[in-house]
Amino acid sequence: MRTAYTADQIRGAEHELMARLPEGTLMQRAASGLAAVCAGLLGAVYGGRVVLLVGSGDNGGDALYAGRLLARRGARVGAVLAGSRTHEAGLAAFVRAGGRVVDRAALEEADLIVDGLVGIGASGALREPYRELVEEANAIGAPIVAVDVPSGVDASTGQVGGAAVHATVTVTMGAYKTGLLVDPGAAHTGVLELVDIGLGSYLPDPDVAVLTRGDLDLMLPRPGQETDKYRRGVLGVAAGSDLYTGAAVLAVGGALRAGAGMVRYAGTEPPVTQVRAHWPEAVITLLDRPSIENVGRVQAWVLGPGLGTGDWAHELAAGVLASDVPVLIDADGLTLVAKDKELLRRSAPVLITPHAGELARLIGADRGDIEAARLKYVRAAAAELGVTVLLKGSTTVVAEDSRPTRVNVTGTPWLASGGTGDVLSGMAGALLAQGLSCYDAASCGAYLHGLAGRRAAGGAPLAAADVAAAVPDAIRSITGGSTTATRDETIRHEDRRR
Numbered sequence: 001m002r003t004a005y006t007a008d009q010i011r012g013a014e015h016e017l018m019a020r021l022p023e024g025t026l027m028q029r030a031a032s033g034l035a036a037v038c039a040g041l042l043g044a045v046y047g048g049r050v051v052l053l054v055g056s057g058d059n060g061g062d063a064l065y066a067g068r069l070l071a072r073r074g075a076r077v078g079a080v081l082a083g084s085r086t087h088e089a090g091l092a093a094f095v096r097a098g099g100r101v102v103d104r105a106a107l108e109e110a111d112l113i114v115d116g117l118v119g120i121g122a123s124g125a126l127r128e129p130y131r132e133l134v135e136e137a138n139a140i141g142a143p144i145v146a147v148d149v150p151s152g153v154d155a156s157t158g159q160v161g162g163a164a165v166h167a168t169v170t171v172t173m174g175a176y177k178t179g180l181l182v183d184p185g186a187a188h189t190g191v192l193e194l195v196d197i198g199l200g201s202y203l204p205d206p207d208v209a210v211l212t213r214g215d216l217d218l219m220l221p222r223p224g225q226e227t228d229k230y231r232r233g234v235l236g237v238a239a240g241s242d243l244y245t246g247a248a249v250l251a252v253g254g255a256l257r258a259g260a261g262m263v264r265y266a267g268t269e270p271p272v273t274q275v276r277a278h279w280p281e282a283v284i285t286l287l288d289r290p291s292i293e294n295v296g297r298v299q300a301w302v303l304g305p306g307l308g309t310g311d312w313a314h315e316l317a318a319g320v321l322a323s324d325v326p327v328l329i330d331a332d333g334l335t336l337v338a339k340d341k342e343l344l345r346r347s348a349p350v351l352i353t354p355h356a357g358e359l360a361r362l363i364g365a366d367r368g369d370i371e372a373a374r375l376k377y378v379r380a381a382a383a384e385l386g387v388t389v390l391l392k393g394s395t396t397v398v399a400e401d402s403r404p405t406r407v408n409v410t411g412t413p414w415l416a417s418g419g420t421g422d423v424l425s426g427m428a429g430a431l432l433a434q435g436l437s438c439y440d441a442a443s444c445g446a447y448l449h450g451l452a453g454r455r456a457a458g459g460a461p462l463a464a465a466d467v468a469a470a471v472p473d474a475i476r477s478i479t480g481g482s483t484t485a486t487r488d489e490t491i492r493h494e495d496r497r498r
């Protein structure tokens with residue numbers, strides 16, 4: 001599990017650590033890590049032209065000390081002093097090593113730009129002259145290394161209030177900051193490098209958590225030797241309508257590929273015909289009325305993709321939500337719930353998987369505001385509605401009250417295509433049916449979906465069905481294809497031993 005922290009959390013840990021170390025130690029650690037990354041990007045350090053953008057705080061100090069190390073190795077390093085004051089000791093050391101104070105025109109000639117304008121001490125949108133400098137630096141085209149945080153990105157939230165550095169690499173000190181992992185901040189961060197300055201044991205409980213491949217390997221359900229299709233987990237899917245048949249096909253496909261022991265599909269004639277044609281594995285109930293009475297037992301439900309939003313769909317949704325198993329609600333199911341919040345009154349768990357537009361309708365917010373501050377809104381929704389919320393989009397985040405919000409880091413913008421969300425709902429639903437909690441099913445589902453999306457795309461457009469098809473491969477890439485050993489492998493043969 002990777003973890004990330006807000007600016008205040010980092011500052012608190014830094015204070016504790018600093019009190020135990022000689023003054024300036026942390027900044028020296030930060031600067032040497034930063035200089036090493038800069039040197040790697042320059043290739044040949046000797047003669048390389050580096051321009052530091054230096055703000056008035058310790059972020060500028062980091063840049064100056066790193067500039068000193070590069071100047072000592074023969075780089076031609078200039079510092080643009082942008083603040084009303086400058087880190088004094090850092091500037092003196094920089095100049096002693098041969099660094100020069102330069103005009104912003106030096107940016108034109110830079111092989112590498114170091115953004116030391118503001119770090120975790122920033123507040124609000126960048127003021128002048130920082131704003132203008134950032135726009136100039138972004139326009140040059142030379143690689144930019146951001147110190148700690150790309151200036152203009154809110155370290156705690158990832159919000160971007162105006163101009164912000166587009167970093168090639170962000171060298172962050174001590175621990176990941178939440179804002180580097182969540183869009184729009186994440187899109188400004190480039191490659192993220194962590195420099196260990198010894199903060200580890202002083203950090204509090206994290207603000208957000210990021211699942212890694214190793215976590216997935218531990219969390220993904222695997223069939224035990226004595227299992228059967230029922231014990232592996234049966235998923236019910238209430239999705240699709242006369243108008244939207246494809247959503248049902250895609251949700252069922254995602255569920256089958258993500259390991260449901262069985263999928264029970266319930267719908268009307270047109271989607272039933274399609275599901276039957278695509279997935280002979282699915283067990284089908286043709287509904288002549290909006291009731292799940294004859295569907296049979298399931299361990300979880302997916303409700304909503306392509307279901308429609310009329311009275312028929314409402315009644316079916318009410319029936320599904322009256323069951324005593326976990327329900328994942330997506331798409332039209334969310335529209336129904338937005339109109340009738342009473343539907344959410346149930347004791348069994350609920351996972352909702354909205355995109356920003358759907359969440360906007362659910363909590364009465366603006367879609368753009370949600371995309372600009374997704375952590376704030378996903379947390380507010382989880383608290384207000386009392387459910388687990390997976391908010392989709394360029395950064396997918398999963399919130400549940402009193403748990404660290406999980407941020408998904410797999411995925412590709414190629415996933416932004418119609419129907420991929422339906423596949424995700426089937427996948428996460430299958431994980432719910434296999435016994436994962438809403439929190440784990442959502443975050444593992446998002447991780448796998450992102451990985452499958454990347455594999456399906458391979459740098460080219462994908463269709464939603466390709467994502468479902470790529471899920472087994474994505475799982476193999478996590479588990480190494482390891483399965484429960486079969487009896488023929490565990491019976492030791494006498495003849496082999498002799």
Ligand SMILES: NC(=O)C1=CN([C@@H]2O[C@H](COP(=O)(O)OP(=O)(O)OC[C@H]3O[C@@H](n4cnc5c(N)ncnc54)[C@H](O)[C@@H]3O)[C@@H](O)[C@H]2O)[C@@H](O)CC1
Pocket residue numbers: 014015018026027030055056057058059060062083117118119120121122123124125126127128130147148149173197
């Ligand atoms: N505190 C520590 O122990 C360490 C701090 N480090 C560095 O120090 C940084 C934090 O330093 P500071 O606390 O001095 O803060 P910063 O250097 O991030 O920013 C503070 C300065 O920026 C100005 N500023 C704030 N918001 C602005 C805006 N919107 N537009 C223009 N100017 C703005 C403030 O007036 C202040 O002068 C970290 O990000 C990191 O780079 C590292 O050296 C590691 C150790």
Ligand SMILES: Nc1ncnc2c1ncn2[C@@H]1O[C@H](COP(=O)(O)OP(=O)(O)O)[C@@H](O)[C@H]1O
Pocket residue numbers: 331355392393394395396411412413414415416417418419420421422423424449
């Ligand atoms: N820019 C992006 N980068 C990565 N993934 C994205 C991006 N935009 C959308 N996605 C993902 O694509 C899927 C789209 O789902 P959704 O909006 O429900 O579409 P649909 O309703 O057509 O299935 C989600 O999993 C979402 O996280």
Ligand SMILES: [K+]
Pocket residue numbers: 059115116117118119146147148149150151
């Ligand atoms: K910075």
